[in-house]
Amino acid sequence: MAPIISRGFRGRRDDAPSDRVPPGQYVTRDFPVLSAGPTPHTPLEQWDFSIVGEVDEPRRWTWEEFRALPSEEVTVDIHCVTKWSKLDTVWRGVSVDTLLDGLETAAKYVVQFCDGGYTTNLPLEDVTRGKAWLAFGYDGEPLEPEHGGPARMLVPHLYFWKSAKWVRGLRLTATDELGFWEANGYHNYGDPWREQRYWGD
Amino acid sequence: MARAAVLGRLTWRVADVVDVVPETPHVKTIAFDVPGWPGHRAGQHVDIRLTAEDGYQAQRSYSIASAPDGTRVVLTVERLDAGEVSPYLTDELRPGDQIELRGPVGGYFVWEPAQGGPLLLVAGGSGVVPLMAMIRARDAAGSDAETRLLLSSRGWDDVIYRDELERLGGDGLRVVHTLTRSRPPGWTGYTRRVDAEMLADIGPGPAERPRVYVCGPTPFVEAVAEVLVRLEHDPQAIKTERFGPTGG
């Protein structure tokens, strides 16, 4: 049975040029808060960010050390697998290239790990060469906890579950290790332009 | 009848709007006729689905406000300004319009008159909706089960079902209000958030082994459930339903 159309229902959607909206997505001006678990509240004095795994020397930054790194403002479109896209979002963060600068590794993959236990996996090349940031600011303000603050990953070329909130580090791995959603039904790579939402897509 | 309601095949059904009635400045009651409706139990809810002309869909859950009554299904919806669905339901829907709904769903947060009392019902704002279904079912069954409804609202004009609750009071049902933000002149009732002292005053206490149902926004439910456990109510006798964004 075809769904019944409800007279006059539109939903909260914006029009947008179609070349900026991946297939199956709708543009929103809101910033929906979606979370796999309770919002962590790690005090900044206890926060750190680490690069571990297949590296000769693990790296670690305290919050002060992290904030002393060069950062940049970037404007990107973000696409959530739950079908909303938000255009021209403005973030401030440290490029992952800066975090990995000079690091020796044979690893091909990386796992983002977070407060609360969430993980997501990517090829290492998808977070390097200007494709990813460790973001601490959104829309000119410090990133709020409900959106992943104090710091989250920002990997805008993939569905937004690949940009982990409350991230605490990157683990470089030789083999691809499935993260939380990748192990439970979502696509391993997650390219919105090829609509890679689910297993088998 | 109840068993059929639990096991009936869950399909999307067409629901015809019969009536739209304001309850408070932000809340409306919408009565639907749902051909083929298998019946429901008080406390259950429905999932509704709205489809736009271009195929865009939104889905939400709403508690059924009415006692079982043939193919009639009544929802009470609070309009959230930032919402995607509630403004449509409260501003747009007219008799003759159609939406889709499926249900009834829910087996945990239900009460049937045959289960008896005493009942302690604690509601925050629109959390009163499923509890009202229970009160209406109790009334329709002619039950005299000892029942207390503690209803927390922002102000007197925000109290949903205010007049009907006044009318139904008596015969074992007692309704107690607390108004947390504003009160009418001469108000002598509670004016604070639900707390241990209030619940202990209103009862029933744990010795009477009431069935307890708590419904409202998550922070309200969490706070009340915690207080009830501290007052030594049996945690297994406390059923909770948290309201919040149910889009999915």
Next chain:
Amino acid sequence: MDPLMLDGNAVAGLLREVFAVEMTTAIGTCGNCGATEPVGAVHVFRGAGVVMRCPHCDNALVTIVKDDKRVWIGFPGIRALEVTV
């Protein structure tokens, strides 16, 4: 306590679609802490998909990912489910 959190009642319809019986009264045993609770009482979060968590230890019990025709149910942390049929 997270204000965005809901409980198993919020996914009753979704679970019924998948399991074909009412699931909020099913009793789950947490694989992490061993606590047992009805599904209606477990904590529910909406992320990219639905995550159901143990109200005692926050362990992720069940995940649900859905498109129009397929549902992926993950059981990362649930030991057993008791269902009345």
